Amino acid sequence: MKLTGNLLIGAHEIPATEGTMKALNPATNQLIEPDFALGGVEQVDRAATLADEAFDAYSHTSLAERSAFLERIADHLDAASKALAARAALETGLPEAQLQGEVARAATQFRQFADVVRKGRFLQVAIDPAQPDRQPRPRMDHRLQKIAIGPVAIFGASNFPISYSVAGGDTASALASGATVIVKAHNAHPGASEIQARAIRQAVQDSGLPEGVFSMVRGSGNAIGEALVDHPLIKAVTFTGSEQGGMALYRRAQQRPEPIPVFTEMTSVNPTFVLPHALAGRGSQIGDGFAERMLVNVGQACLKPAILIAIEGTGFDALRAAMAQRAAQAGARPMLTPGIHASYIRGLDDLQRAGARLAAEGEPAHGDLDGHSALLEVDGAHFLSETALAHEVFGPAALLVKVRDAAQMLAVARSLRGQLSAAMHLEQTDIELARRLLPILERRTGRIVVNAFAHPQEVSFATIHGGPFPASSDSRFTSVGMTSIERFLRPVSYQGFPDALLPEALRDINALAVPRSVDGQ
Template sequence: MITGKNYIGNKLSSSGNKTFTTFNPESNTENYWKLYEASDAEVDEAMRLAHDAFKVYKTMPGRRKGDFLNHIALEIEALGDKLIKVYCEETGLPEGRAKGERARTVGQLRMFANLVEEGSWVQATIDTALPDRAPMAKPDLRKMMLPLGPVVVFGASNFPLAYSTAGGDTASALASGCPVVVKSHPMHAGTGELVASAIIRAAEKTGMPNGVFSNLNSSGIEVGKKLVEHPLSKAIGFTGSIKGGRALYDMAANREEPIPVFAEMGSVNPVVFLPRALKEKGKTLAKTYAGSITLGAGQFCTNPGLLFAIDSVELDSFIEELATEIVKVKPFCMLNPQIKKYYQANKSKVQSETGVQIKASLDDSPDNYANQALAIVSGSTFIVNKSLQNEVFGPFSMIVKCSSIKELESAITVLEGQLTGTIVSENNEIFYYKEVVAALQNRVGRLIFNGVPTGVEVCSAMQHGGPYPASTDSRFGAVGSQAIYRWVRPVSFQNWPNELLPLELQDDNPLEINRTLNGDLIQNNSKR
């Protein structure tokens, strides 16, 4: 049952007067449940509970936190078909997508549970004292990662589970020892409440402090603004638009105590097709990329929005094939009428730019369904017109026809930061394009060889972030186990009594974790 209320710790609350509903884009009707926007008092109470919970939660051993995360996964699974039904009613996404995203969400939670139970992620580093060193004695120094404090997580519009209430930001923050306050996304707040209820049940069953998690509703920006500006907030996690992420970043920087914002924002995910690849497998590539461009109505942060190639007969053939294939794809329902509106507006804006040619466009589709399109522009025009880099969130892509290798390299060099960059090559021709590869590597967080950018594997080696504006800090990613390092900071203990040190830094290594001792990696009490 969806109450529409806010979870302030383990308490359901609806003290505010403002209500709103979510929308079913497939049926083009409002959903029947009413949601209560969090009041100022509820925002403050959630943050104060999180602050108090942090005092206890940050000291809990990894096995306790891991037990909590594993129980969240179990409780989400226990929601069963009810969760899938509401997810579909609020997004227009199909059941298969909902179940796949649920699997990814619980998989992430279990991954972080394993990480914190093992414990080496804290990067314990010990440099023992040298009291007889001349001319000055060396102190005993021990360093490890410690959690920042309450984290505010903003739910993402396009991933109601994997990037929202119990998604990667929440899972990694809880794993690090930080309580979480979620600002639920207004487009799928019912889904958010169901997942929040699962987290609260898991917290109660595993003896977590009240306030370790809260979930707040909001139909606009007001609640999010209050959360970012609240003096007890210590970090922000966000996935969404450049405009939204930058606004949060500036807001956090202007606080009396600035706090970090880890925002994953816009990306057009450039793809470079090398000449021999187009000649040898142009038809296959056209079919593959038509599918990638239109996948899920293009509502992925890794959607291939820019396709680069050197002008040739083979490129012209590829363009004809891609134009044919892209309009064959059955149109897909978008997440919300507003997202469809923004897609149409942004697509029209790019198409109206000087030098842009429309090669393919599907103009007839039902309400809230996306009309996929393909455009072409010359490399020289692209280089001088920065607005052609703007993300069009939806099934739209633009081919950039470059006159030479040099122009191709220049076009890539002027790109803003991106999440991904792809090289499509055949028969080792990539070895003749080292400068192009180097230019692409300089602009992206993940380099893909002979694949498509859509699809993000959740693992330790994944980097889901890139130079600004793909993300606000390119050193960190939002996906995989390394995401935990966004919510911690290194702390050194100098000449500290052994019995007062965290267990991770004590002499006898009671947790038997991997540590660095005087420059050597020690694995489970034995030198590797």
């Protein structure tokens, strides 16, 4: 596929208005052709205007039409899979085979959301029929369904160039809700972003939908992102990235004349708690598995297990040795961007200045952007006294926390901020301690895993990818899974309507066969 580097605003190819950029190959630290256009406020305004003009028509498409559109996107992603994975590998340093799996996951998400739309459960239809004879006052007919919130701005992530990017779950769930979408592509993988955007735009055209259903913009610095958040036609924002970046967007959105929701996925250390009998029986296995998951994607994953807490005693030395061996044997690999690499080096230094000791490190870096693995350790008392030790270090590093007893383990759990996930490794004989730990973790995370690691994650109805602040800005919602569509919906009640004027899902005859609550039943 030939890359033009243009911005894709509706059906239009927009050349550079604010300069150009090239992608960087982090494995070679060399720039890659071609030039990619950078835009500004004017291009954001054009995209937002088109999205608003398209919204009424798109949000009122039938469930069948919208499902077919989402499936066309999946088909176009499948067709572009080889070229997309190859370009993403050049721009990220990640293995091409892994990225082909990411394309497949993205296409699968669109098909899953097509099924969600087709079944209509997301509408959450409720009907309270009229009761004209009710005393002391008659009740009018009330009918409720959920509709899309409006045009949505989506900020692509750096670490998953497809499944959290232009064709990621945010885009799939927003389009499924009936929202029109503007994606701010991440500058770390502009070529991969263009291929995905063209797949979506082709599906818009094939489906005969208004051009403003989807646009992709790109810019340098913060100006274009700020313009998206500020634009009065944008009604919601999603963001995956750092706490600093996410909170800057969140605060900005609350200062608008019309505040809007910003759904962020920010920072998490995804703690793993190894309970005593599991430690005694499986310490080595748990330690090796933890370190293996920590190293996936060179540690550049939001669900990377970064802190392991275990009680000193039988099995601890075996656990520590297995973690150290896995970390020491890991080769240094390219990190995604110069900024992420620099932040990783600073993060390792911060941990050591806060009192963590280096227990093992992997092969030294060969390339300029290589990230070498590191295992650090600290005792529970010191961890509790230094809040900096609980901060995320985005990269192939982990912290082992040795606590003296169950009480100190629970104290460590209580000290943690909000997390995307937490894990417990336990045996049946650990159940009583697990019962004490569980409510502490429930208050601090959106997902608790037993006898496994939080990464990877299924995309399903029962999935939660979110948690209390600072893991996300709103712990009531998930950014992954079928229920992530709920971020982009709001309820509307229709009172006293004639049947012919009602939305199809609310009419007396349920021709769509969608699930409905009638008078609470």
